[in-house]
Amino acid sequence: MTGRSRGEVEAEIKETLGLVPHFMAGIPDELLDAEWEIFKRLELGETLIPNKYKELIGIALHSETKCRYCTLFHTEAAKLFGATDEEIQEAVHYAKNSLGWSGYLNGMREDYDGFARELEQIKQYLSSKG
Template sequence: MAVVDTSKQETRRIRGEIEQMFGNVPSWVDELPESALAGFWTTMRDFQLGETRIPNKYKELIGLGVSGATRCRYCALFHTEAAKLFGATDEEIAEAAMMAAHTMSASTFMNAMQTDYDAFRRETLDAISYVRSHAAGASSPQPSQPSPNLHA
């Protein structure tokens, strides 16, 4: 198995891009294995911070939710500040954190109870189908007004 060796010139180029984007090269970047630097930076630059189908604000709110679930204070700080940079309000940040907490709570309960996945899948798809078919002239329930049938 060949070891990938990022050239010193490539490392300097990447560090230059990072410094241009952030104003400095964070010290933790120096701790990355040199062979991982190019892949890490390309994903961060082109996917996380780049323009993709998911708006940057939403990507950062997703990152914040994952940060809370994994209990990573480094990522929580970064994603909170990046979400604000991309226009997230304090209320949206709180909702993203609460959504992550709610998802983790339900997941913890169902996994601990060893809920039957096939039954859960069938019931979920049936519920979504029911809500769709009963939405009054709308293609989906309004986010701020959940369908009462969803909670029945």
């Protein structure tokens, strides 16, 4: 740990979340402070990506990894940060669509360099239209 006892870290977790979640209670003493700091910064703190959008990304990601724990966590967190049911549905639909295209492009073994060239042309065309 970084100088704080397990009791100090757990007291901060409880003050922040209202309880020490069981999954955190099982983290070894020497890792708890570091894991809590990362969780607190990325999940609860303001970063370059606003919290609502981070949580929508989390929902989309874990709808595809099929992790029901993470999907539940990120759905509830997104709602706490102001996401609507419609935004949550759109995030999941976007993930489904993106994964579908990924499966198709990889399955068809699309030429990557040709894909990158065409994407650059599309980008230039759309930029020119302002």
